[in-house]
Amino acid sequence: MDSTASDRNKGNTGMLSASWAPLSPAERAVAIEVLTHGPVSRSEIARKLNLSAGSLTRLTKPLIESGLLVEDPPPAFYPSPSLSPPPSPPPSPSPATRQGRPSQPLDVVADSRFFAGFKITEDTVYGVVTNLRSDVVAARARSLRTRDPVDVADLLDAMTTDFAVEFPRLAGIGVGIGGHVIGPDRVVTSPFLGWEGAPFADLLEQRTDLPVVVENDVAALVESEAWFGAGRGLDRFAVLTIGAGVGYGLVIGGRLVRSGDDGRGIGRRWIVNPHGPLTPDGDRGSAVSLLSIPSIRYQVAAATGREHTYDEILTLAAAGDPLAARVIDEAARALGTVVAQIANFAMPQKILLAGEGVGLVEVANPAIDEAIAANRHPLAEPVALETKISDFNDWARGAAVLAIQILVLGRPKTSQ
Secondary structure: OOHHHHHHOHHHOOOOOOOOOOOOHHHHHHHHHHHHHOOEOHHHHHHHHOOOHHHHHHHHHHHHHOOOOEEOOOOOOOOOOOOOOOOOOOOOOOOOOOOOOOOOOEEOOHHHOEEEEEEEOOOEEEEEEEEOOOOEEEEEEEEOOOOOHHHHHHHHHHHHHHHHHHOOOEEEEEEEEOOEEEOOOEEEEEOOOOEEEEOHHHHHHHHHOOOEEEEEHHHHHHHHHHHHOOOOOOOEEEEEEEOOOEEEEEEEOOEEOOOOOOOOOHHHOOEOOOOOOEOOOOOEOEHHHHHOHHHHHHHHHHHHOOOOOHHHHHHHHHOOOHHHHHHHHHHHHHHHHHHHHHHHHHOOOEEEEEEOOOHHHHHHHHHHHHHHHHOOOOOOOOOOEEEEEOOHHHHHHHHHHHHHHHHHHOOOOOOO
């Protein structure tokens, strides 16, 4: 470990570990339930995990003693002077009749550890620090001078050092990248960065002496929403992102569905309208050609001879500009078709629409709804669609959740 990393982590010595191991599967299930839903009552935990009161007491005792969980006392009751005094509480049951522990909520100490999350784009690194609950407590952005993996690792190391000045109890780092990633440490293909087989997690771990996980940025965002956001507590949950590209993730049984195709740009082969517009790369009628921000800007520029930002195009469409309105209406109908296809085949309880491009929904929501209805059975249940405009700090937060998962679940095995 270099001297910078050593100095940065002196405050962590004896306080933090790379994981919550060793925990039994049952103990880990309890810890995750409290982390993602706490403060939560013992009775609720027992109900969700199908545990008896006695079993839950046995499982939580070592977690409390180790400091992973704390008992959160209920708020004191302060009666109004105008009210009669509350009745005296019933006598406490004898030890022979008492069942389990008192109903004190269990919680985690959110600020006991902090995590750095980074989203790497073509020209900028966005970094955040979150606590154990994934609340963002600091954010920074730095421009890339080069896209060389070694230089980018140096930049992230410098940003981590900067974060550690204010948050010395950093326990891990997560990195989200637009590309195909094998295992937690090897970026195999990243068209945005021009990387091929870069062992980026190893490069960053050598510099920071912290656990590092690298993941496709969409997968990181899905994990974040499944644990702490729109998909929390759902068995079947889907995320569709539109921005620089089109991304998709599916959670079944509370776990992200993994595929060898993750991060390979599914939107370029997701044909929505074979007679649709072309992208600069020659794709016709794909989800990317219809929905991505670069493609929408390209279509408007081709029609008008002028460059416009995405926000300007949305404003023009809302004001009735015929060319902008035509492009946005076609994009909205494509979005409704894609949402309906996800609902038809994956049957999720909720679909989250996220990314920098979802301002489309506010401008053209009627066209989206019409396309959803046209592609669904007339008696099908309404699609539970939630919209979240995500900036790059949200993507970085998703990466930080990966580091939280390493702490809780341990480091995943590298797949070859």
